[in-house]
Amino acid sequence: MERYQPIVINEEVRLHCIKTDKFKTNLVSVYFQRPLLREEVTHNALLSMLLPRGTRQYPTAQNISMELENLYGASLGSDVAKKGERNILQFRLQVANEAYLDDKNIFSKGLNMLDQLISDPYLEDDQFSSSYLKQEKENLTEKIEGRINDKIKYAYERCIEEMCKNENFALYEYGKKEDLPKITGEQLYHHYGKLIESSPIDIFVIGDMEQGYIEEKVRKTFQFKRQNLVSGIREQVHHKPSKVLRIEESMEINQGKLNMGFRTNVPYESELYEPLVVFSNILGGGPNSKLFKNIREKESLCYYIFSRIEKFKSLMLIGSGIEFEHYEKTVDLIQKEIYEMKKGFFSEEDIDSAKKGIITSIRSLTDTPGMLADFYYTQTLSKNFDSLEDIIKKIEKVKKDEIVQAAQEISLDTIYFLKGKKEVAEK
Known part of the structure; x- marks a missing residue:
């Protein structure tokens, strides 16, 4: 396994290539780094569920699924995570290594699908689809309410919430249920635009490909606009509790x-x-x-x-x-x-x-x-x-x-x- 030095392909957009022949597939993970904030954590979680529903070219989940089948069973997905007081929105593509296939453009085609998922979502009247938004609000509500089903994880997270009550680390990565009724398709689309333009982005590619080949394809595919960039923060870690x-x-x-x-x-x-x-x-x-x-x-x-x-x-x-x-x-x-x-x-x-x-x-x-x-x-x-x-x-x-x-x-x-x-x- 060989990890190359990161390549800056745009302002606060970095490409990380890890060459390995251990896997039969290639993975592309695109990470958007946000500050973990009460006012946007629910928006970010909702975006992670809404964006995979459709793109302009593939407006339904069925359309996306059919195209992924054409890419030899490739997979696309997104999720949110909490890393310290950073809220991470991740998009991922897993696609067969074209070295094993007759079609030598599978990686490029897969990157194009991933770029559409991130940068060209399905819209209605210049905002997110109201029906998709309604369904994903319901799904996110179920996810938040379902926290209690895993009692070990729930108690662990509740301890952190109480311990860090006045710190952003207390926030649940999927946000707050009470925020959801206030989020409109127009408002969420505005937040989405700001997120894409202002977040530090790291693109990781893991597979059996040369760095130069990856860089060429990534530069050609991803054209992220950059403005008003947010900066990463270092969490406050020194603390002496006065009482238990x-x-x-x-x-x-x-x-x-x-x-x-x-x-x-x-x-x-x-x-x-x-x-x-x-x-x-x-x-x-x-x-x-x-x-x-x-x-x-x-x-x-x-x-x-x-x-x-x-x-x-x-x-x-x-x-x-x-x-x-x-x-x-x-x-x-x-x-x-x-x-x-x-x-x-x-x-x-x-x-x-x-x-x-x-x-x-x-x-x-x-x-x-x-x-x-x-x-x-x-x-x-x-x-x-x-x-x-x-x-x-x-x-x-x-x-x-x-x-x-x-x-x-x-x-x-x-x-x-x-x-x-x-x-x-x-x-």
């Missing part, structure tokens, strides 16, 4: 969901970031972790337990599923495990096991072109151009004293507990 916030909510559930949010005060630019990642993995990275062995297996207090780092906001989140009556004991034991690790009460065997787990996860990023593109885009946002092997080497070099040092600024900020309604009634 405790939030409890109730729902019709049989198993409590406990989440604890910590401020680490270790930015990803720091040399202590890799040691922090190793710390989190020793603590709650898998079946060999402290939390798993001591709280799940030894004490039998939880059904699952994990620790995770939120890179861009320098947070550490611990999540677990517990019986309602085990709440206080589990909180105490989690804090005890962190206290002991801060004191250096962990072994070289713990460190080696954590490193192996992290390295396995890093290597798995090459399993699909989508994961690979997302990894390198995340690296681009953080202005870090380390390869996967570079990161693995950094992890391998982490020493115990660095892990202990990285842990010293970790402070408990928020405890969120999702419990059953029956338990509330009994109290």
